[in-house]
Amino acid sequence: MKGHTMLTTTYVPGAPNWLDLGSPDIDASAAFYSAVLGWEYQSAGPEAGGYGFFQQDGKTVAGLGPLTEEGASPSWTVYFHTPDADATAQAVEQAGGTVRVAPADVFTYGRMAAFTDPTGADFAVWQPRDTGGMEVVAVPGTLSWVELYTTDAAAAKAFYDSVFSWQTTDVQMSPELTYTVLRPSGTGEEATHGGLMQLPQANLDAGSTPEWHPYFEVSECDATLARATEHGAILLIPAMDVEGIGRIAMFLDPAGALFAIIKSAGPSG
Numbered sequence: 170m171k172g173h174t175m176l177t178t179t180y181v182p183g184a185p186n187w188l189d190l191g192s193p194d195i196d197a198s199a200a201f202y203s204a205v206l207g208w209e210y211q212s213a214g215p216e217a218g219g220y221g222f223f224q225q226d227g228k229t230v231a232g233l234g235p236l237t238e239e240g241a242s243p244s245w246t247v248y249f250h251t252p253d254a255d256a257t258a259q260a261v262e263q264a265g266g267t268v269r270v271a272p273a274d275v276f277t278y279g280r281m282a283a284f285t286d287p288t289g290a291d292f293a294v295w296q297p298r299d300t301g302g303m304e305v306v307a308v309p310g311t312l313s314w315v316e317l318y319t320t321d322a323a324a325a326k327a328f329y330d331s332v333f334s335w336q337t338t339d340v341q342m343s344p345e346l347t348y349t350v351l352r353p354s355g356t357g358e359e360a361t362h363g364g365l366m367q368l369p370q371a372n373l374d375a376g377s378t379p380e381w382h383p384y385f386e387v388s389e390c391d392a393t394l395a396r397a398t399e400h401g402a403i404l405l406i407p408a409m410d411v412e413g414i415g416r417i418a419m420f421l422d423p424a425g426a427l428f429a430i431i432k433s434a435g436p437s438g
Contacts, residue, residue: 175359176306176313180250183333183353184362185315186302187248187295188383189232191241192424195219198233201423205397206310206385228304230311238269243424246283247315247381248295249333250302254280257294257332261286264331272296286328288319290379307386313431314384315363318377322349322367325379329365345369382419382427390416390432397422397430 180186192198199210202223210233212221220234236243251257254272261268261284269291270283278300283293295302307313319325326349329335334354338361342348346369352361368377387393390408398404401423408418415433422428 176362178301178303178306180297180302181353181356181360182250182252183335184250184360185247185312186250186297187232187293188230188245188303188312189220189234189248190223190243190245190426191234191236191238192243192426193236194424195221195233195235198422198424199223201400201402204400205393205402206387208310225305225310230303230305243422243426244291244380245383245426245428246291246293247383248281248293248302251294251296254282254294254296258282258284260332264328266328266332286319286325286379288321288325288328288379290317290319290325290381292381309386309388311386312383313386313433315381316384316429317363317365317379317381318368318372319365319379320368320373322347322365325365342366380427382429384417384429384431387430387432390418390430393430394418394420 176185190198202208203210208223208225208230210221211224220232222229223231223233258268258272265287267285268282269285272280272282274280277298279298280296281293285291303312305311317325326337335351336354338350340348340350346366349365350361351363351365394408397420402420404420406419408416410416413434415431417429417431419429
């Protein structure tokens, strides 16, 4: 797990390659993430239906758009690289998942599709054409890890294995908690990109539901935490050190979308 944040912009199949936020108020979300992570928001123009891009130093780190699906809650959506969105949609259905948004071209940028896994967590895929994905990852202010909270870790593992063939490593975090580390097929330990864990009963009792959420790398966890709460975020997990991983905190943004921050431990950490 040491030096776990090994996302790169060399996107291999199954690696996270895009991320976007569905928000009920684009201006408010843009202002919040600008204040907390220093991002700038760039609209993609009138033909993009309200969609735009979060940028850091002129490089795209994520997307931001209005909530388009009926009954959708504000949330971050994690996209994984696929060479063939249509084949992935077929694999999702065969493995017991649901196709929420059928594969469709996004101008000449690429092809996307959105799914729900059998435990109820939403995710998406991006088949790159003109746009490969995020232009920068794994540095402060950008995506460095993705994580799945699920109600059935064994079912989730089986599902994603049949869809993406991820390689998994189980880490016993405590007697009750097994954390499964994920990496794309055919890669080594250095290419881990995320994790999955079963939601403890206490979380379920408190209303947690299966979902994927992003971790953004930060240079200072506590200062970022203070800015986030000052600008209306609700703190879910106060800043805590995770041995060998780094210092993390988790929030709901002012609209209710879940995200986390991490100051990664150095390679020796």
